[in-house]
Amino acid sequence: MSKLQCHYRIAQKQGFSLVMKSSRSSTEHFTIFSKTNDLSHPRLGVSIPKRVVKLASGRNMVKRLVRECFRQLVIVQGKDIVVHCRKEFSKQDRAEVRVELEKMLTKLFTS
DSSP states (O other), rough: OOOOGGGBBSSSSSHHHHHHSSSEOOSSSSEEEEEEEESSSSSSEOOOOOOSSSSHHHHHHHHHHHHHHHHSSSSSSEEEEEEESOOOOGGGGHHHHHHHHHHHHHHHHOO
């Protein structure tokens, strides 16, 4: 697993706010916000509230999972995406949640 490069990340609160005002789609575990950008590549932001995932290790695990799914997709469109975690999941459910997230991201980039 390699690191997601910094130009593929939404780092500032302003960027998150702009994307979170645009279109969204939801599943049991995630809400994904998306907005087209003027860049030739996509950018990703991950939002995991402490009230949803209490421990920092759990929040970091979710972030790694989301970034890895995003990194493995071959994306050529310029979109900003914010993935917001809505519900905590266990390590045993990680494979199911990964499939759910991959389906959402693929659907987002094919539409």
